[in-house]
Amino acid sequence: xxRASPFPFVREGGFxxxxxxxxxxxxxxxxxxxxxxxSCTPPASCDIICQNVEWRAGxxxxxxxxxxxxxxxxxxxxxxxxxxxxxxxxYVDSCRGKVLASLFYEPSTRTNFSFQxxxxxxxxxxxxxxxxxxxxxxxxxxxxxxxxVAASYADTVVIRSKVEGAARAASLYSPVPVINAGDxxxxxxxxxxxxxxxxxxxxxxxxxxxVGICGDLxxxxxxxxxxxxxxxxxxxxxxxxxxRDLRMPDYSLDFLRTRGIEYEESTLLDxxxxxxxxxxxxxxxxxxxxxxxxxxxxxxxxxxxxxxxxRASGDMLIMHPLPRxxxxxxxxxxxxxxxxxxxxxxxxxxxxxxxxxxLQLPRITPSPPESDKRAICRNPVCVTNKxxxxxxxxxxxxxxxxxDK
Numbered sequence: 001x002x003r004a005s006p007f008p009f010v011r012e013g014g015f016x017x018x019x020x021x022x023x024x025x026x027x028x029x030x031x032x033x034x035x036x037x038x039s040c041t042p043p044a045s046c047d048i049i050c051q052n053v054e055w056r057a058g059x060x061x062x063x064x065x066x067x068x069x070x071x072x073x074x075x076x077x078x079x080x081x082x083x084x085x086x087x088x089x090x091y092v093d094s095c096r097g098k099v100l101a102s103l104f105y106e107p108s109t110r111t112n113f114s115f116q117x118x119x120x121x122x123x124x125x126x127x128x129x130x131x132x133x134x135x136x137x138x139x140x141x142x143x144x145x146x147x148x149v150a151a152s153y154a155d156t157v158v159i160r161s162k163v164e165g166a167a168r169a170a171s172l173y174s175p176v177p178v179i180n181a182g183d184x185x186x187x188x189x190x191x192x193x194x195x196x197x198x199x200x201x202x203x204x205x206x207x208x209x210x211v212g213i214c215g216d217l218x219x220x221x222x223x224x225x226x227x228x229x230x231x232x233x234x235x236x237x238x239x240x241x242x243x244r245d246l247r248m249p250d251y252s253l254d255f256l257r258t259r260g261i262e263y264e265e266s267t268l269l270d271x272x273x274x275x276x277x278x279x280x281x282x283x284x285x286x287x288x289x290x291x292x293x294x295x296x297x298x299x300x301x302x303x304x305x306x307x308x309x310x311r312a313s314g315d316m317l318i319m320h321p322l323p324r325x326x327x328x329x330x331x332x333x334x335x336x337x338x339x340x341x342x343x344x345x346x347x348x349x350x351x352x353x354x355x356x357x358x359l360q361l362p363r364i365t366p367s368p369p370e371s372d373k374r375a376i377c378r379n380p381v382c383v384t385n386k387x388x389x390x391x392x393x394x395x396x397x398x399x400x401x402x403x404d405k
Contacts, residue, residue, distance in 0.1 A: 061361065063354065064167040064180045066189045066228045074196065074232075080353040081197055081346075091352065093123035098359040101154035102128030103146070104181070105137075105161040110322055110344055111181045111191070115158050118351040124359055127153065143387050144173040144368075151176045156358045159183075162287075165383040165402025169390055172368040177358040184381050185219035185285075186403055190354065191321050192225040194347030198339050199278065201346070202317055208235035212272050214302055215241075215282035215327060217248040222321040223282055224252055231261050238263040239272050243301050245294075246284070251404055254397075269302050273311040279304075280319045281327050304328045309335060319343060369393070379405035 060068060069077075084091055100119040104112050112130060119126045128150075129135050137146060147170045150157050157174055159167050160181040167180030167187075182188040199206055211230060213223045217240055227248075230236045238256070240248045240263060247265060256263050266272055273279070284299045303326060304318070320328055320340040332338055368391060375384035375392040382403040384390050393401025 060357070062171040062178045063189050064171055064178065065187050066192050066225045068189070069193075069229070071232055077193065077350065077353045078197060078200060080356065081350045084349050084352050088121065091122055091356065094356060095119070095359045096123035098124040098155045099153060100124055100126045100355065100359065101150040101157045102126055103150055103157060103159045104128065104130045105132045105159070105163075105166075106182065108160055108181070110347065111160065114344070114348045114351055115181065115355075117348050118355055119359075121348075121352055122355060122359070124155075124355070128158075142389065143169055143383070144389070147174045147178070155360075156355065161383075162381070163383045163386050164379060164381050164405075165400070168393070168402045169383045169387060173366050175363045175366055177361055179354070179358065182221055185221050185224075187225045188221040188321070189225050190351055191222045191347065192229045193350045193354070194343050195222075195226055195280075195319065195321070196229060197346040197350045198319065198343045199317065201342070202339055203277070206230070206233045209277045210237050210239070210275055211278045211280065212239045212241055212276040213280045213282065214269055216246045216284045217242040217282070218246040219285050220282045223248070223280070226280065227252060228255065231256060231259055236261065239276065240265045241267070241269050241272055241302070243267060243298050246298060251399065269304075270308060270311060273308065274313070276312065276316055278317045278319060279312070281324070282321065283323065283325045283327060300326060302327055304332055306331050306335070309337070312337070375402070377403060377405060379403050
């Protein structure tokens with residue numbers, strides 16, 4: 001299947017062939033999906049499952065990966081976001097009567113509150129859970145059934161999970177749009193939208209930037225999503241700063257290499273400071289470690305201080321997805337380059353822009369791929385190892401279509 005294919009899911013081996021295994025393009029560019037028009041229709045012979053795109057409207061159906069957003073869609077979202085910031089009163093009650101389901105299998109403050117606030121500012125209602133142990137999940141209910149039940153009451157479902165690929169799996173069974181609010185150490189697309197919004201506001205452009213990402217790059221889903229998004233813009237280069245044990249995963253580096261995007265890897269933060277336009281700090285994530293001693297050894301490796309910032313340029317942006325755990329000292333908060341609380345506020349508005357579309361999409365009859373084969377993935381935290389009924393999905397590069405591993 002070519003990079004330019006607009007089909008989100010196509011049977012492996014070519015259109016119309018029934019191999020029982022599905023694949024989709026792992027790309028993020030202007031040609032990934034149909035243009036915004038109403039004349040676009042797929043060839044009659046194509047055997048496709050339109051889970052992420054509504055063909056006739058050319059509209060995004062689910063947001064499970066940053067790769068679901070084209071440059072054109074980003075431009076439209078950002079434009080609406082800016083209008084919502086400037087004219088919030090014009091959007092009050094624009095989604096009245098709509099309902100958002102918020103399913104948080106994993107703890108969250110900013111993302112959970114942000115989605116709830118975004119929905120309420122649009123006039124929509126919300127329901128959900130932030131502790132799955134109080135639901136039928138504790139009785140053994142499958143992800144597919146939980147999604148079907150929640151979607152029976154809602155117009156859009158937001159899901160966060162410790163399991164990588166959970167949002168992709170949920171989108172196969174949901175009659176309403178699904179938004180990934182973070183799936184383990186894999187992806188966090190709406191945080192990336194908040195990051196892009198902040199960069200665009202503060203820098204006036206997203207191009208020709210030297211971006212440093214520091215901390216836990218192995219498990220950092222915000223870092224994984226951010227590099228995919230920024231790779232779509234011209235002139236972006238990266239410096240990845242981490243302990244060797246927490247370096248950026250090979251699949252992320254392969255993504256950059258195949259697109260000819262420059263990057264460096266380093267273990268030294270102080271030496272990197274003078275060369276950066278953006279410093280994106282991340283937390284060493286204790287919850288991702290099986291060995292607490294290993295976490296204790298790596299925790300505190302990087303600490304951003306006022307003294308260290310003296311080596312940085314006067315307009316370098318200091319970003320962080322939050323929460324922080326000692327890697328940025330409070331003394332940095334007053335620095336005019338620190339924009340991590342701007343990211344929080346911008347996250348609410350860009351999610352409003354997203355929900356404004358998603359909450360008003362029509363319900364569909366989901367058509368999950370049928371296969372007599374079981375999905376098998378070597379990643380122990382992939383959703384396929386938790387939900388054994390899932391059909392196999394292969395990415396175009398041969399990796400797992402759920403977790404990208």
